[in-house]
Amino acid sequence: MQNGMSTQCSGTFYDSGGPSGNYSSGENFIYTICPENAGDILQLNFSQFSTQGGADILTIYDGDDTTAPVLGNFSGGGAASNPGLVEATIANATGCLTLEFISDAGGNTTGWVAEISCFEPCQTITAVLDSTNPTVNGAGQVEADLNEVITFNGSGVFSNSGAGATYTWDFGDGNSLTGQTVNYAYTTTGIFDVTLTITDTNPNGCQSTNNINLQVIAGASSPGNPSVDAGNDVAIDCTTGCVDLNASYLDIGLTDTYNVSQIAFVPPFPFSGLTNSVNTNIDDRWAGVEDLPFDFCFFTNTETQFQVGSNGVIRFDVDPTDITNGFALGAGDNLPNNTNPTLGEANIFSPVHDINPATSTTNEIRWEIIGTAPNRVLAVSYFEVPLYSCTSLEATHMAVLYETTNVIDIYVRDKPTCTTFNGGRAAIGIQNNAGTTAFVPPGRNVSDSPWTTNDEAWRFTPAGPSVVDFAWLDDTGAIIATTPSLNVCPTTTTTYTARVTYNNCNGDVIVVTDDVVVSVPVSVDLGPDQNLCIGDPDVVLDATVSSTTATYQWALDNVDITGETNPTLTVSSPDSGTYSVSITDAGCIVEDDVIINFSEGDASFSLTPSCDGALATITGDMGGTFAFSPAPTDGAVIDVSTGEITNGVSGTTYSVEYTTGGSCSVSNIETVTITQADDATFSMISTCDGGTVDAIATSGGVFAFNPAPTDAATIDTTTGEVLNGTPGASYNVEYTTTGTCSSTFIFNLVVTPQDDSTFTMQPTCDGATVDTVATPGGTYVLNPDPADGSVIDATTGTITGGLSGASYT
Template sequence: MRKKILFIIVALAFSLKSFSQGAPACPSITPTATPSIICQGASSNLNATVVSNNETSSYSVMPLAYVPYAYTGVAGAIPVSVNTDDVWSGVIPLGFTFCYFGNAYTSVVIGSNGHVTFDLSKAGTYDNYPVTAALPSTTNMPGNTICAAFRDINPVSSPSGAVNYYYTGTSPCRALVISWYDIPLFSCGTPNSTFQMVLYENTNYIDVYIQNSPGTCSWQSGNGIVGIQNATATVAVCPAGRNCAPFTATNEGWRFSPHGLPSYTVTWTDPSNTVVGTGLGPITVSPTTNTLYTSTMVITNCIGTSNTYTNTVNVVVRPPIVSTFTQSPNQCLSGNSFNFTNTGVSGLGYSQSWNFGGAVVNTSTAANPTGITYAATGTYTITHTITDLLYGCTNTTTSTVTVNAPTVPTFTPIPAFCSGSVAPILAATSNNSITGTWSPSTINNVTAGTYTFTPSAGQCATNQSLMTTITTQTVPTFTPIPAFCSGSVAPILATTSNNSITGTWIPATVDNLVGGTYNFTPSGGQCATNQSLTTTITAQTVPTFTPIPAFCTGSVAPVLSSTSLNGITGTWIPATVDNLVGGT
């Protein structure tokens, strides 16, 4: 059968780490959370480091810190090979079941030359001393052998030297400690050798501690062996330079660990006993509150016995960061200036970060930034982020602000109006609902001008202006009324002036006896002034005639003169004087 030997000097990528004396006897599980403190919405990775058992079909070896158990002076320690060289001890009970290269053992035999065997047939027999063949081999020793520091040492030659064993720990975490203390090499004497082997229950680890093992003696060429081999001597595991080689070891430690398939399972549960994952990890969890996770390892040894080990790890969830803020209301482009006030957490341990979405100065780390301006109209997104500086937790709140183009107030144009008429009133609210004030505040009804509207504060609107057009009043013209004779037919007052102004007169008709003034008032809707006309009435002249002297009836009647003595012409009725009858 082909023989195999393994030389391993570095720890494999396996969830174990170097342990000091006493620690590795007990299987254990040590959970960790990375990170152990998380932010809201973040995740943590659960991992476990285990001291466990794997199948013993194969082994690895790695350096171990030199922290041995006591070599001597231990109460209950039992000596073997007392003053006897090259001998195997009687059968030594292990005190527990120990698994080795796929088999279960409860007893061992200790050799005086620094090794043990599970081949109980060797009990009390000769322990061969030559160190001439590297493991795996049965040339110098039987199969199923563990060499702590196999050399030809001689317990007889040292009065203070001793080979002993004792038990430590309690089930299911016990260990058998075997020591070779202060024993010289067979041929060379000092320096003496002191070393130790520890077999662990359940984990089935084999630890070797070497305080001193010299390779300077010419006897056996200084060779020694640190290593293990299976029952058929076809597989061996040894540290490099320690397999039938001349070496000197001082304060050295080695661990031989089963490296077959895992004989354990790991399960992770949350406080409700819900399984969140299996295996050593990483197991990603995202709790929303502080959560204690339980890691449970169940190991099964080579005879089918199971043991359970648990441990817990807490994932702390930081309280949520509040990143709320208040802001100025939407504004006009002209003169815009926004202020932002943080209403979330602040102070020592927190940083503030603002992005204003396109402002002239677009970022800030102030708690309450002010005077933020924009160069163009539009709606801008404000992003506010608060960071917990210790744990890196962040929270972001967004909002929007709008920079508006100013509204142009619209008003119905003031129609032209007649100078001196009632002026229109300036509206305090525009047709598109902008309120404000005017300057001047009232319209002059005589002189045309410009009136400026200023929007009230808080409205996004421009100024506006209105102009007035004042029409000059037309003076109605009439043909003057010529003087007329008192009592004659009065002229009619025209209701339309020569320049087409219509209206009414007061009085409405001309008095034909008394001269007077008549006032014309234009009808509504005409830009015209009042007008007046004056009448001149001539008093009647009394014609004077020479009285008609008395005359004789039947005589020739006098002729009536058609022109009076004072120049009044006219006619008479009757036209001739009756010469018979007197009359008027």
């Protein structure tokens, strides 16, 4: 040993003298040894140790220096002084050991030899019972029929990691299975303690040690009292948002018939020590008449009194004068029976057989009313009563009669057989007062004798028309279902109530309820997206949920923010982005996100012109207002919310200002010129019967009369030519362009009027001369040609060479 440190998990640690020499006098060394892997624990196993007692001392510290806690001071020789196995504690996060050795100036000796090793410490493992199907009742028990498959679901809480852990279920009957979820069916009746042991991958075989406190009652029915079990509190399925509820309850009917079923031998009360003792030390005797504090419905009768017989029987058809309880049973005396008094005078056989309380001072025949209304029972017990003629054989059995449900349970702990008397005959069952109807378990009638049994139980359940009403209630008390199975999809944690109403034969109505809480995993809402100004105050995002087991992880733009695992997150300017939170609780994960945008404000927009205005498109921050800047005087209008311009003047330019809202409001001005309308002007040249277009500003349009004339005039819609017009008539010709911004122009066309060709003439000796003419410049001709040598001047109209007295046209 010398001053220093090492990281190792193997090898040998010696004093300064090494494997064969002594350490030196006057030493003062400190040496630290640490494990190679983080989380491991260092061990030193001293096989030899010898120093000068009280003078040379080895001190071992639980850590990586001498400020750590001291594990021990060691000095001297022999087994009592040897440190033995020394290891760092779980509380020591370093896993290291520090050794300090001080020797005086005197003698020295052989020192020590210690083997170095490391191990991974056991983490804390807690086994958890998540659920079972059938569900666990309020007493921590699962009740199942024989061969009914039970599903067990478990998990573990690990202080480190549960990866690779093994889950082992021990069912208490000698069988076990491995897995987080297992299915198992019991083949034998009884009460079994179920354990779940979780073993991790640590080479040391670290295991859970806690008890999940689970029992299975296999082959058992629930107690015969009015009862309902709504099941364990559950959480909705994270995928579907729903969960199935399954209630169980004791269903009974009228007492005109019964079902007989074998149940687990789980007596609800001790066989000995009931309050009221009867027939002690007296054989074959009916006890006195006793009053029942509740009405018991039995084979449609309402029974209020009973008597206990010493031979394992009870009767309701009481007779205080009849004190002898029959014992004789013949080979053919089966139930039902009204001829053999041993059977005919009794109603409940728990079993009936000849037992003799007179031969023992320790046996008991007792009864007691147990419980409170409406869940009282009459329990009648026969405890270690010797059999007649075979006094070394003792019988122990009990009958339990339940108020309200009228169920009868019989528990037989010991039923031996004395074949030397009565042929060992016995019977279990129930019978009406008349002895005409009975219900007997298989193999348990008189003719089945001799029979022997131990730890056997039977239930007789009224099985006539049902007297039970079932309903599921929501948290407002409203009925939402009348069947035991129900699928619910609550949006918040909700309590549901299973309610069973028992209608007894005496008119009593008994209501029992049980609640189940359906938990809804936490929900989170970070609120709407936020547009903020650079420099605005911090934003605090709050994802706090009510659960104390929830864990949080914040992210920015889908990347986890290291260390941000609290319910709140502070966002500061100018850190814009998409902030999200992931919350894990009860096996479910819920998430939400919000966009936080810090900006200077953006008032950008564009204007698209139209024929009479423009449309605005906002490319910056929404929610602002529009206005003209400056306002026009031509009748144009702007929508302050959308920026749309209407009633604008073609070709006119308008200036529009957009101002954003919010605390960082900004403005922007854009201009737009209204699209120019088409020029539809044109001109025409009139003709004698119409006109033609001689000039047009925008071609490609359509011509039409406006209004349409009533004469025969026509117009070519493409060229605008007018034909068949009336000379001198006026026509309106309309031309409409076909462009984006169409326009119309009307030209008034006046058809050229006809010339006035009237004139007068003065005759002469050989012809005539024109003295007046309306329209000069025309041409004159004789029509018809007279062919007499006369001639007319075509320009002046003068006729010469005519015949005297002749007429010319």
